[in-house]
Amino acid sequence: xxxxxxxxxxxITFCCRDCGTKISxxxxxxGQGRCKSCSSKGKYPSKETRKKLSExxxxxxxxxxxxxxxxxxxxxVDCGKLLSRPDANRCTL
Ligand SMILES: [Zn+2]
Ligand SMILES: [Zn+2]
Numbered sequence: 001x002x003x004x005x006x007x008x009x010x011x012i013t014f015c016c017r018d019c020g021t022k023i024s025x026x027x028x029x030x031g032q033g034r035c036k037s038c039s040s041k042g043k044y045p046s047k048e049t050r051k052k053l054s055e056x057x058x059x060x061x062x063x064x065x066x067x068x069x070x071x072x073x074x075x076x077v078d079c080g081k082l083l084s085r086p087d088a089n090r091c092t093l
Contacts, residue, residue, distance in 0.1 A: 012086060013073050 014028035015021065016035035023035045032039045074083045076091040083091060 009025035009029065012025060014023050014025050014033075016023050016038050017033045018038040019035060021035040021037075023033075027033065027035070027039075074086050074088070075081065076083055077089050079091060081091045083089075
């Protein structure tokens with residue numbers, strides 16, 4: 001597959017939808033949205049694993065993990081507040 005050099009996603013952090021490991025935007029947008037180890041497993045972690053992960057990431061990535069493509073950190077250009085929408089530039093549009 002062809003990958004364009006110029007991409008708006010290159011400065012955005014994407015995380016594996018299963019384990020929260022940082023992955024490339026290519027994996028997030030064109031792949032399964034999972035890291036290599038999770039995509040090679042090809043199955044979802046158990047409920048308990050998910051619970052552990054959500055507990056261990058609490059505080060660090062608080063509230064950023066929503067559906068696997070939402071672990072994107074972008075800050076308001078005016079006040080620096082963390083934005084929930086990756087396509088937004090400011091907390092108030
Ligand atoms: Zn993973
Ligand atoms: Zn702001």
